[in-house]
Amino acid sequence: MAQYYGIRPGSQPHTLSVLVENRPGVLARVTGLFARRSFNIDSLSVSSTERPDISRITVTAYADPDPLEQIIKQLNKLLHVLKIVELDPDQAVERELVLIKVKANERTRSDVLEIVKLFRVRVVDVHPETLTIEATGAQGKLDALMGLLAPFGVVELVRSGAVAVTRGPKALSEKVPGTEIGEFMNR
Incomplete structure (x- = not known):
């Protein structure tokens, strides 16, 4: 029987910002991973970004640090997932x-x-x-x-x-190839 990692005493809210390729089925794979790991998603938002070929999935969930670290590692292994960042509430x-x-x-x-x-x-x-x-x-x-x-x-x-977005001038998509805003906007 899987352990439930939802809202438990001592669990903290975490916000993950996940950049993915804008393709059919990617959202299902990401949310399916949370379900298989017995995480309850508190909030989920999916939207386009400054590039039409990339979407941003914002997930909030209550979790302990160790299980959350595991799910981030597994998300990184999914096809079409480009980048994952846990947002610090003070820096977002x-x-x-x-x-x-x-x-x-x-x-x-x-x-x-x-x-x-x-x-x-x-x-x-x-x-x-x-x-x-x-x-x-x-x-x-x-x-x-x-x-x-x-x-x-x-x-x-x-x-x-x-x-959510991080505070300051840096963009989450900075290190993803071809995401420089000027490069995309000048096409």
Whole structure:
């Protein structure tokens, strides 16, 4: 029986940024590796990069250091995986997007709008019975926002996976052949 490496007391959140070739089936291989190793993925985001032939997979998971090191080694062995970096929270900018549809009738609407103003987020849909709020930010900010809105009644919620980049001028793709931004943009 496989040991479960999901959220356990003492486990720490880790964010992996994985550059892969933009090909069918690569995401399935990457997530399949996490499943085979009994890791629970907390957040997953896949997007294009400055090059159309490379995608970035951002994975957040709670794990102990040793099992995480093993999964990174196995990811490096996968076909079409170009580079893997564990992002240091102090050296990266990480954000998520959340859409929250919350009950807001005539009596409670002004209270919900005060919370929206306090968090500097946006109302993107207004209905006589609900407000839909769009917020981007760090996980802690979004958790706090959802905590304040919960008493009003959350009708629907959707949250994106985290996306992250390192701080400063260096790009994750710097050492991947042919990824110099100027080289690609001048083609």
